[in-house]
Amino acid sequence: MQVNRNRPGDSRVTPGGRSVVTIGNFDGIHLGHQALIRRSRELASGSDSLVVVTFEPLPQALFQPHAAPPRLSTVYQKLQQFQAAGVDRVWLMRFDLDLSRLSAQEFARQVLADGLAAKQVVVGPDFRFGYRREGDVARLRSLGEELGFGVDIVSAVFVGEQRVSSSAIRRALAAGSFADAAAMLGRPFRMEGHVVLGRRLGRKLGYPTANLRIRARPGAVQGIFAVFARIVNRPENRKETRPWMPAVCSMGLRPTIGGDEPLLEVHFFDFEADLYGQRLEVEFVAKLRDESRFDSLEQLVAQMRRDEAAARAILARSKPPV
Secondary structure (H helix, E strand, O other), X not given: OEEEOOOOOOOXXXXXXXXXXXXXXXXXXXXXXXXXXXXXXXXXXXXOEEEEEEEEOOHHHHHOOOOOOOOOOOHXXXXXXXXXXXXXXXXXXXXXXXXXXXXXXXXXXXXXXXXXXXXXXXXXXXXXXXXXXXXXXXXXXXXXXXXXXXXXXXXXXXXOOEEOOHHHHHHHHHOOOHHHHHHHHOOOOEEEEEEEOOOOHHHHOOOOOXXXXXXXOOXXXXXXXXXXXXXXXXXXXXXXXXXXXXXXXXXXXXXXXXXXXXXXXXXXXXXXXOOOOOEEEEEEEEEEEOOXXXXXXXXXXXXXXXXXXXXXXXXXXXXXXX
């Protein structure tokens, strides 16, 4: 899979042949996103390339940085999912003021027609594009007729009576409803990142943790959780990936010790190793409680013991991930 970061109009991304293009934020790569990619794959044939156009940062993070929703997936996770789905190329477009000011017609011409040689564009029913979201599905069809590409609309996906969306998944995660989130994602919710050096306070308290810095807004989950976690490597080194291990983790600002940045802290049960620089993957099983501020470290440690006992009991009844 090829990843392009060209600006619109820099050069044709698909030299020779044409492309089937699907567009979106693809945060979480949920069942709705998967339906878009699956339909695009059905339409791509012969020399046609399946191209995904997605944006970083997400548009809301540019216009409302303090009110932007938490991310469901990192760029790395998105690219992993695209590759697994058989996407040929990903156009990872930097969403900035210049891009946001392109009109619907300019976006269709520069990005879809000239940049990607689009033969077919696959979108959802609520797709909007162009300056101030002026373009809708009807406008895209009209521009396609003018510029030489077709438009295919994929219906919304439902799980039961719930329409699948990134917003619905965020609500499920915030409520600790991991089964509901997994049903909409098509897989369990996971977070991952590299272990960074922390204050080492957990070790002094008898609870050494592996700390993963969350660079974007605080994650879609907040609080204390029973989890399974494992050490992973890049796809070419997957044979070195360790087994899933039971753990308890916290996601938040650590108010008792005056934390000022979001951290995902993972405490493995009955396992200790130097994990600095390693990449961890964490699968959430159950929420134990919200994050709290304690008046003393002694109170904090007493609660950590209760959290460990609760997590061990839950995970003993849970099947580790495959």
